[in-house]
Amino acid sequence: MPEYLAPGVFVEETSFRSKSIEGVSTTTTGFIGPTRYGPVELEPELITSVVEFERIHGNRRQLAFTDDVTLHNYTWHAARAFFEEGGKRLYISRAFRRPDDALYTGLDTTIDLGTGTAVSNEYNDGHARALLDASANPKTDTLSLTARFPGSAGNLRVRFSLRVGQNVLSFEDGTPRVGALLARDVVLIRDIQSPISSPVGTGEFYLATWDEDVQDWKFTGGAGSPLFLASLQENAGFEIRVVTVAVTVIPMDDPASAQTWDGLALDPGHTRSGAADSLSARFAYDADEPAKNRDVPIIVSTQNLDDGVEVLGAFLDASLASPIMSPPLDSALEDPDSPESQRSLEVLLKGGSDGMRPTADDYKGQQVPNTTRKTGLFHFEDLEDISIVAAPGSTFGYENGYGANAATIINLLISHAQRMKYRIAVLDSGNGQTLGQVRALRAKIDTSYAALYYPWVKVLDPVTRQPIFLPPSGFVAGIYARNDVNRAVYKAPANEVVNLALGFETNLSKAQQEVLNPEGINAFRYFEGRGNRLWGARTTASDPEWKYVNLRRYFAYLERSIDKGTQWAVFEPNGEQLWANVRRTIEDFMLNEWQQGALLGEKPEKAYFVKCDRSTMSQNDLDNGRLVCLIGVAPLRPAEFVIFRIGQWTGDRK
Structure with missing residues (x-):
């Protein structure tokens, strides 16, 4: 409060507006996987094009691992697919395993060349x-x-x-x-x-x-x-x-x-x-x-x-x-x-x-001892703007000797997304998997923070000039970004064209998808006259409340936007005036969401409610410095099954 100690005229600025909440980005993506070059333990740089990717992480050529394994450069291919499908912002965490089969222990620091x-x-x-x-x-x-x-x-x-x-x-x-x-x-x-x-x-x-x-x-x-x-x-x-x-x-x-x-x-x-x-x-x-x-x-x-x-x-x-x-x-x-x-x-x-093919330990990463540097998924914990995470190529060989590592990497991605709260993990099926095998993979997962996609996508390899099959996650992350920009995060990221696709590893029929879809396995399908499309938008949750990808991602958007937009309230006097300001701030934000068509209900009061008063807080809450605000939202779910009922009609019937 200002002090007035001497007579005079005092002109002061004040605000008559409530605080505003700005919607956060939902398209920034993080990929983790092996590359031909680039830092292992330094903080990832923001990448906005394939050219920038190659400057930092090397070109598209295949990876020749020292354990006699040669793989396509799946991380490069995923980055290319991400940008081609509409992605704009990408972080890469490089997974690297030393050629001598020793666990990574701070590779970038062991370069003392002062001895012979x-x-x-x-x-x-x-x-x-x-x-x-x-x-x-x-x-x-x-x-x-x-x-x-x-x-x-x-x-x-x-x-x-x-x-x-x-x-x-x-x-x-x-x-x-x-x-x-x-x-x-x-x-x-x-x-x-x-x-x-x-x-x-x-x-x-x-x-x-x-x-x-x-x-x-x-x-x-x-x-x-x-x-x-x-x-x-x-x-x-x-x-x-x-x-x-x-x-x-x-x-x-x-x-x-x-x-x-x-x-x-x-x-x-x-x-x-x-x-x-x-x-x-x-x-x-x-x-x-x-x-x-x-x-x-x-x-x-x-x-x-x-x-x-x-x-x-x-x-x-x-x-x-x-x-x-x-x-x-x-x-x-x-x-x-x-x-x-x-x-x-x-x-x-x-x-x-290129070292050995990374294992689950390398994807998990670590805090490099005695430093502030990190590796693997630990990199992404410091990058708050990431909304989508994936490990392209980590499921290659799921049915041929790499299954234990691939399954562990899937669990690591899920655990990371759950721990970071405002993220979703895009999971790849294994290459060459049958319907039974991908269903067995799905049966081991139960979370609303992940979505599983099947089968792999067929593209023309710019390296070999031959058709190859790539994991879906790079394409899906790009489609998420394109969907959010062109439509909105509350719209299901499905019924979308896959731009680079020549086809898919398996051509699924409607009957086959009727087996996969109820289990939360999102399919890519080819439709005559409509091209290659992503034809599924379900999470891997058993809870029907969080069945759809757009619901999980929209709530992550709402939660993170409210989180960032109400930081001003911390340490304010916890009374009626603060509660009213918080209510007004959140109501303005939710009203804007309703006006944009994100919520169900013909009136705002049917689409959402915001309560922040003595009915949401006990005296014990106040004594312990807690402000409790209750927000109810009526989200839109996708029209997954469009049904037209048609029958005969005669002109003389009422």
Whole structure:
């Protein structure tokens, strides 16, 4: 309450409106499954297209697991189906199992390359690795390279191109000056006028630092060190050129998507303004901030190389060890007109692996010990906007050796959706299942927080150019999103065309669906003249009150919208004024829902009621700080069975 201590006119703002509730999004989806690349324990990024998916998680090529299992990239296919069917927002949690059959224990942090064991085959975690100079002894005296994330897509070609800039040395009244020179730049100092009688320091590489004691640039590392700028004489033919490196990363299976970072300083301690920075900073890994540089596909460690001159020396040593480098790299650097091919080194990162096929433990995930990072389904617990979850491809092989894992993953999805309250799990049937087998799968499930779909969808594989069968969940999640945008969340997501479908693994008849539908198994069917359609909208609940998918999803929408829109009421004085404000806020929201056609009833009072007064709260509730509001809703159920009764009529009958 404001204080009025001195006489005067006081103008204050006040509000005469009730608080409003804004409907939450119901289309954001989370997929969990193996991919060819990408983070395992970092927080998932929001993806809005297949292009973004491929940038983060690799392309569409098949996954080659080390346990002699090759599978279609079901997560990529699901993301593609999701966006093609109308989805807009997607999160991916990557499930990865180490090739050595060890449980995941913080893969992204085990990349310490400070020892010679960095490239040992005994240390197999799925990362591709390489040394700039494989013959270096000890191994720590050269640069080591590691793919930032595990996966076969981490097998890369990396090209280092050393570049010598323009002369930055000039003279003003006989006093040497340098422009565009920064502390810890590596420079080439040479005498181009009289090389035969050149003084000490000609044609050498130095590290430039500013000496506070003498207030002059000092150059160290080359012959005659230290060399000061003031010692250079005008007309002696000296020039100073800054040496930088450009790094080009070229995926082995997609050379067209190569990326280049130019103008990087060689010294590990160098700091540049703008887009450029040092080689080791741009391609660094920070254990305290692992998301740093997550878009950069490799990690470059300078290991025991302390300054830029030593890093440059590692490049020169690698060129001498290379059987194809001619002339030597240092000679090419001293010639400003040398072609880039003579100033470049290429390294091949090898050993990247897709790991083993993930098991239920990998889908479940964990809290990485001693960190705030998570894996698996734990990722999605921190993302409040997700409304749909699925594990595309996790049921492949349900009837052929993977059934125990697939059944456990289904239970994990259901448990996750129930725990998060405002989500629904889209469940896949197994590939190649018969009606009896999918009914047996369904018989083990009883929840309103999940919906099961059968059979798998036939599409044209853009990788093999052959028809393949894909799990339904990616298509269904996209159809959910399209239905919500084009119609509304209260409309059943069924009788919808499956855009990418060429057909289905099993062509169901009406008689077959009459067996599946009462058990809550949603079918895809082909109709003559109407195409391939999703023809079911039931949950896996035995409770008839929560029989339909749109009911579960609509109540999740209402509950979460009210949850978010009434947070202002917490810690307000718990009395009549607050109760009236809460009632008015929720009634306004429900009235808007009724006007949009979401509720059953020709009048608002028949469609919903909101009670928040002494009849809903006891004195014990008030004493314990509880405000209890009772909301009744008359939702619309889908016209699942449209019945027309027709008979003969004669004109003289009443």
